[in-house]
Amino acid sequence: xxxxxxxxPLRSLLPVLVILALIALVPLFSPxxxxxxxAISAGINVIALYGLSVLFGQTGILSMxxxxxxxxxxxxxxxxxxxxxxxxWVALPVAAVASAIFAMIVGVxxxxxxxxxxxxxxxxxxxxxxxxxxxxxxxxxxxxxxxIAGPVTLFGADVTELTRYYLMVVAFVTVAAVASWAIIHxxxxxxxxxxxxxxxxxxxxxxxxxxxxxxxxxVSGVFAGVSGVLLAYFLGHISPSQFSSFPSIxxxxxxxxxxxxxxxxxxxxxILVAFLPEVLNLDPVQSRIVYGICxxxxxxxxxxxxxxxxxxxxxxxxxGKAKQEAERDAAPSEARR
Amino acid sequence: xxxxxQQILNGLSIASVITLIAIGVTLIFGLTGIINFAxxxxxxxxxxxxxLAVSAGLGFPIAVMLSILAVGLMGYVLERGLFRFTLExxxxxxxVSLGLIVVLQHVVVLFWNPNQKSIPxxxxxxxxIAGVRIASVRVMVILITIAVVALSFRMITASRYGRALRASxxxxxxxxxxxxxxxxxxxxxxxxxxxxxxLGGALLIALFPITPFTGGTMVMKGFAVAxxxxxxxxxxAVAAGLILGIVEGFSAGYGFSQWTxxxxxxxxxxxxxxxxxxxxGGTSGxxxxx
Amino acid sequence: xxxxxAISGLSKQFGGVTALAGVDLAIEEGEILGVxxxxxxxxxxxxxxxxxxxxxxxxxxxxxGRDITGLAPHAISRAGIGYTFQQAMAFAGLGVxxxxxxxxxxxxxxxxxxxxxxxxxxxxFVGLSALGGEKAGVLxxxxxxxxGLALALATRPSLLLLDEPAAxxxxxxxxxxxxxxxxxxxxGITVCVIDHDMKLMQMLCRRLAVLDFGSKIADGPTEAxxxxxxxxxxxxxxxx
Numbered sequence: 001x002x003x004x005x006x007x008x009p010l011r012s013l014l015p016v017l018v019i020l021a022l023i024a025l026v027p028l029f030s031p032x033x034x035x036x037x038x039a040i041s042a043g044i045n046v047i048a049l050y051g052l053s054v055l056f057g058q059t060g061i062l063s064m065x066x067x068x069x070x071x072x073x074x075x076x077x078x079x080x081x082x083x084x085x086x087x088x089w090v091a092l093p094v095a096a097v098a099s100a101i102f103a104m105i106v107g108v109x110x111x112x113x114x115x116x117x118x119x120x121x122x123x124x125x126x127x128x129x130x131x132x133x134x135x136x137x138x139x140x141x142x143x144x145x146x147x148i149a150g151p152v153t154l155f156g157a158d159v160t161e162l163t164r165y166y167l168m169v170v171a172f173v174t175v176a177a178v179a180s181w182a183i184i185h186x187x188x189x190x191x192x193x194x195x196x197x198x199x200x201x202x203x204x205x206x207x208x209x210x211x212x213x214x215x216x217x218x219v220s221g222v223f224a225g226v227s228g229v230l231l232a233y234f235l236g237h238i239s240p241s242q243f244s245s246f247p248s249i250x251x252x253x254x255x256x257x258x259x260x261x262x263x264x265x266x267x268x269x270x271i272l273v274a275f276l277p278e279v280l281n282l283d284p285v286q287s288r289i290v291y292g293i294c295x296x297x298x299x300x301x302x303x304x305x306x307x308x309x310x311x312x313x314x315x316x317x318x319x320g321k322a323k324q325e326a327e328r329d330a331a332p333s334e335a336r337r
Numbered sequence: 338x339x340x341x342x343q344q345i346l347n348g349l350s351i352a353s354v355i356t357l358i359a360i361g362v363t364l365i366f367g368l369t370g371i372i373n374f375a376x377x378x379x380x381x382x383x384x385x386x387x388x389l390a391v392s393a394g395l396g397f398p399i400a401v402m403l404s405i406l407a408v409g410l411m412g413y414v415l416e417r418g419l420f421r422f423t424l425e426x427x428x429x430x431x432x433v434s435l436g437l438i439v440v441l442q443h444v445v446v447l448f449w450n451p452n453q454k455s456i457p458x459x460x461x462x463x464x465x466i467a468g469v470r471i472a473s474v475r476v477m478v479i480l481i482t483i484a485v486v487a488l489s490f491r492m493i494t495a496s497r498y499g500r501a502l503r504a505s506x507x508x509x510x511x512x513x514x515x516x517x518x519x520x521x522x523x524x525x526x527x528x529x530x531x532x533x534x535x536l537g538g539a540l541l542i543a544l545f546p547i548t549p550f551t552g553g554t555m556v557m558k559g560f561a562v563a564x565x566x567x568x569x570x571x572x573x574a575v576a577a578g579l580i581l582g583i584v585e586g587f588s589a590g591y592g593f594s595q596w597t598x599x600x601x602x603x604x605x606x607x608x609x610x611x612x613x614x615x616x617x618g619g620t621s622g623x624x625x626x627x
Numbered sequence: 628x629x630x631x632x633a634i635s636g637l638s639k640q641f642g643g644v645t646a647l648a649g650v651d652l653a654i655e656e657g658e659i660l661g662v663x664x665x666x667x668x669x670x671x672x673x674x675x676x677x678x679x680x681x682x683x684x685x686x687x688x689x690x691x692g693r694d695i696t697g698l699a700p701h702a703i704s705r706a707g708i709g710y711t712f713q714q715a716m717a718f719a720g721l722g723v724x725x726x727x728x729x730x731x732x733x734x735x736x737x738x739x740x741x742x743x744x745x746x747x748x749x750x751x752f753v754g755l756s757a758l759g760g761e762k763a764g765v766l767x768x769x770x771x772x773x774x775g776l777a778l779a780l781a782t783r784p785s786l787l788l789l790d791e792p793a794a795x796x797x798x799x800x801x802x803x804x805x806x807x808x809x810x811x812x813x814x815g816i817t818v819c820v821i822d823h824d825m826k827l828m829q830m831l832c833r834r835l836a837v838l839d840f841g842s843k844i845a846d847g848p849t850e851a852x853x854x855x856x857x858x859x860x861x862x863x864x865x866x867x
Binding site for chain 2: 062109112113117119120121123124125127128131132134135245246249250252253256285286288289291292293294295296299300303
């Protein structure tokens with residue numbers, strides 16, 4: 001613990017980076033367009049999930065309005081492109097800020113009313129956003145939504161083409177994973193975990209619990225914002241129902257199936273939910289039933305999520321022998337509570 | 338003026354269904370701290386059972402009974418099989434309910450497709466009194482709700498079990514110390530809440546066509562009503578249901594019907610900001626294990 | 628010398644119930660003061676009002692001359708008042724070392740020389756350095772209490788409020804705790820212990836204040852207070 005403590009955080013990032021590097025090599029095997037599209041959708045979700053993992057995994061706040069935060073930036077990007085001719089790279093920071101501001105507007109009153117009600121408040125704000133977008137007339141395109149056209153260029157090259165967009169999304173996922181890792185291993189991350197574990201104790205140690213909770217909500221909004229711009233430019237068309245509360249439930253489901261506290265969790269949850277129907281050859285209705293059952297099973301049986309469960313099982317497998325011997329040696333010193 | 342009264346009546350009939358959900362939601366939360374979002378799906382299943390029964394040629398009253406029984410049984414099974422394991426961590430109970438939403442919706446879609454389902458109106462008479470057209474089916478929904486709510490009130494205020502239940506909602510730990518079998522009451526409340534949702538579903542499909550996704554909006558309104566009234570507070574839920582019904586009726590009557598769904602949310606958000614424990618005061622749920 | 632904490636006329640009503648009825652209390656720099664009283668005497672309410680958990684109905688709390696009445700709990704902590712709870716002692720799901728790290732990261736800047744500059748030094752002081760890698764949730768109860776003390780000390784307080792710090796400890800653990808607390812004034816930390824355990828108070832405090840029904844009924848040197856007939860009356864057949 002003492003000697004390796006500086007290296008340990010870096011080691012926890014390594015598996016994710018290796019996996020992402022392998023994922024970036026996929027185009028070499030000339031995958032189908034369908035595969036690439038699915039992977040891009042999954043990647044865009046994963047970016048939003050990293051935000052949710054900061055909020056839920058680290059801070060312990062469950063939001064049922066995360067899709068609404070994605071929606072704010074998606075609509076911001078579409079409206080910026082339509083009314084101001086603003087392209088992808090300018091829209092990206094502007095829309096992310098818009099999502100963060102919306103998160104603050106939702107977060108301040110929601111967190112004021114306290115823990116139990118927060119989740120319901122975020123749900124209500126999500127539904128409200130969908131209603132407002134539907135009733136927004138021509139400005140928001142009503143129930144049909146908005147089109148967003150225009151190439152995305154990077155260093156002069158058009159990245160709208162599927163393989164290039166895929167690689168760009170992988171790059172963004174990597175940034176999101178690294179950002180989330182940096183948060184987890186910073187003093188800020190420790191502060192958030194303290195709030196998750198015990199708000200009263202955290203306050204007694206000088207932590208401004210309310211401000212940090214809103215802060216975590218805003219941070220999750222930035223992740224959602226980046227995800228929303230990528231989504232709008234990928235789909236080329238967005239509509240209110242994509243961002244109502246039910247998509248939020250699916251985002252929460254993905255992050256919890258993967259495991260919200262571990263850096264691998266959002267990646268695993270996003271990929272699993274996207275590709276499970278393909279692998280098991282399920283139609284969308286069947287696959288949703290499977291997701292629901294998975295979520296219930298994970299919560300009842302593996303509270304750390306699938307990845308957490310696998311890690312623990314592996315550790316148990318490898319440590320089993322050593323532990324048995326250690327336990328035999330140290331048997332008499334067990335005196336707890 | 339005529340249209341105004343009619344809209345109020347319409348609002349009240351929907352509010353009746355919402356109140357039936359809200360009572361279940363508020364009791365379950367008060368006793369267990371579990372935010373059961375799947376309660377709307379319980380309602381939807383009630384509607385589907387009613388639709389199946391009526392389609393099979395059974396009369397509406399029998400269909401209502403079947404719906405109450407089926408959803409009550411479902412509540413029993415889910416409480417025994419799932420929710421009772423989450424009593425120490427109510428957040429997990431909430432997450433389980435999210436999983437249930439997804440499962441229940443899509444199981445219904447799988448067997449009976451996602452399309453709208455409706456039954457012929459069980460009462461078709463429309464009274465015309467001084468130019469106001471009153472659909473008897475709406476009056477029936479309101480009257481049944483009043484009767485059921487009054488019965489629940491009586492049960493809760495007058496009987497020994499009701500007093501024990503209210504004590505348990507107030508403070509679960511102390512109630513347990515006083516020898517009240519709280520665990521059994523939790524099961525009972527789940528069954529009662531589910532049965533009310535079953536009734537609500539049957540009444541809803543008597544008014545409108547439903548889809549497998551009807552539960553979402555309805556449960557949100559149920560929670561809005563429960564929160565506005567004060568979670569755990571049944572009187573509050575009924576009063577808030579009344580308020581919401583009138584507000585929705587007004588809005589529909591004066592040409593803002595596309596915003597109808599927004600009112601309950603806006604109302605709830607405003608009320609919670611001003612009075613976090615609801616208009617009529619509620620519990621903040623059983624103490625959480627920190 | 629002016630007191631480090633000056634409480635005057637502090638009152639608190641819950642609905643119609645008076646929990647504190649205008650309490651005056653001064654804590655002097657460098658002492659270990661004991662606040663005692665039977666259950667329901669207002670001890671915990673006093674603690675909660677001073678630490679910002681409850682807003683007082685009336686009265687003022689001055690910390691080194693600064694009015695801190697009704698500040699939020701985290702602001703009280705940052706002003707330089709550390710406090711420990713009876714119940715919530717540590718972040719159960721986090722590592723022992725991480726617990727202390729967190730506690731030190733939100734301390735006020737500046738102040739006096741820190742007797743325990745690193746989390747490790749604090750763990751050494753309370754005797755938990757061997758357990759730094761464990762999760763707090765698996766610690767035995769006695770160690771958890773000590774960790775709670777370490778967390779409060781990590782905020783670098785100049786005044787430390789302890790609410791029933793020895794509750795649930797056995798004699799050996801209590802003695803160890805008393806040994807630690809008695810060192811604190813030497814490190815520039817004034818201590819106020821709130822408890823009803825007279826044995827602990829006699830070990831720790833040279834001055835006692837006694838609360839009963841929300842009012843202070845005695846305040847003075849420990850021996851004198853314990854000989855006071857009013858106090859004996861309150862504790863008749865009780866913990867004495």
